[in-house]
Amino acid sequence: STTSFFTQCPNAPPGPLAKNPITACPLPGLIGVIPELESTTIQWTYPPRCLGPESLKPNGTRHDCLFTSAEFRNGHGISIIGPASITADLIAQGAFIDRPDPPAAVKRQAGKPAYRVVDVPGKGKGVVAARKVKRGEIVMVDFPSVLISTGFIMVTKPHHRRRLMRAAFNQLPEETKEAVYGLRRGAEKHLVDQIVGTNSNGVELGEEEGFVGVFVKVARINHSCRPNAYYRFSQDRLAMEVVSFRAIEEGEEITMSYVPLEMKHDERRHFLEANWGIECSCSLCRANDYDIGEAENKRRLMKEWKETLQAAKRDKFYKDAITIAQDILQVSERADLPPLLPEYHDILAELYSLKGDLPEALRYARMALNEWVRFGSLDYSELEWAREALEEIVEKDAARTRQLLGIQKAKGG
């Protein structure tokens, strides 16, 4: 129960249970142990700090703690606020270990630095390409300075919340701390709220716990409704990579969309204004009714199609789902949306496999795998997933061939 978690965990040393990964207890204490590498430990720079039930809003049932490691990524440092179990999982996954980037990712980052930070009229600072950038290049890799659970933000009483957030900021190594405070804009009473409010990116940790992360380099990238880059976050490596999805000229601003691409025109305007104080001047916000209609229709259509696709798959209408997936791919190319190719090729491989068309399933699974390699993500998980999917289909195909041969033999003999 929650009570026993409260009383047993916070002070429990990393005993035998720590070898049992992915558990909530014990709380990763002053020293967190990496289960597979018993000799490797994480030394928290400050004693972990947990909030008691008095800090929660009525009916709140959470237990959040702050962990700070100043050593993280060669002295970059990190503070994490969230359930202790999530931090335990991160330790278990080896997220704190520095590992070399996969070769494909290294290749895609080769050459001179791809960006620099400059003043952009009307937007404060911004990031521009320091050289020509190719489509699909990793233009920036960044690590979180702070990661804060959105559940914690929602259910903790404001002054308890801000106090823990301030501690999370202040416990960071000097340079990173300055960079985080350097993201402030104007005078605001609640500095931490303001910084996190306009400078964070949503990421997922654990199974599906939502977090907001402050990535000080990524935080300098401005919004555009027609962005030329997008970000992806690797949970395994706690790394954020910004990827170009079209070629970018030297001097051109590198932008991302702060809002879901399929968001409606009026909703988008309101959201950008309310959350970031951006008076949207994007072509999409300024466009005349006809253009808005065109662009928006495409995006809305894609969203609806994706839902229809999922429904069709659920109901085992694989043929329909396949047609929809192929339509989405075609439209996404024309709508200038980020490369959805490997994702949809994976989906198509699965659908063909479910439908029983194994040669087509194999074809798409191979394409997806090649694309994941080409996109060279820092995150191996998609690659592994695609590889497993391919193996599964190959296995299924082999089994069917054996079965067919058996039938023929039986007929022949």
Ligand SMILES: C[S@@+](CC[C@H](N)C(=O)[O-])C[C@H]1O[C@@H](n2cnc3c(N)ncnc32)[C@H](O)[C@@H]1O
């Ligand atoms: C994540 S920060 C981006 C970097 C920021 N410009 C800076 O100087 O640090 C978000 C803030 O940048 C500004 N901003 C971002 N995109 C903008 C845009 N398209 N037009 C105007 N201001 C923008 C807004 O003030 C917003 O709250």
